[in-house]
Amino acid sequence: MTRPDTVRFLRTEPTMAFPEGRLLAMREAQLHVxxxxxxxxxxxxxxTGATTLTRQDAEDWCEREGWDLHLLDQVPTLA
Structure with a gap:
């Protein structure tokens, strides 16, 4: 049995266009927005300035911004 791929979530610094920052995900050393x-x-x-989020923090971000929580499970893999 293999372990599921680890996904790390991050948030960029706030900007005028994105006051809550952008949600990033890192899987297999590949960064996605x-x-x-x-x-x-x-x-x-x-x-620079991106902060690490827990899965719960990423879910909270999605809820605040109106994104579907299932997207957190759909971060692409390299394969």
Whole structure:
């Protein structure tokens, strides 16, 4: 039996366009941002100032921002 892939969630610093910041997810060393059409892969490294979130914090962020909680389970894998 294999363990499920670990997903780490982060939040970017607030901006005028995104007062609550953007939700990021890291899986298999690949960074993704939650966008209107789902998770979008980002090139590069973790943004400066991004803070680590627990799964519960990510769920709370989704609820505040009106995102479906099931998206947290749909972070793409490299395979």
């Amino acid at each position: 939650l966008a209107p059409d789902g998770w979008t892969r980002l090139a590069g490294t973790r943004p």
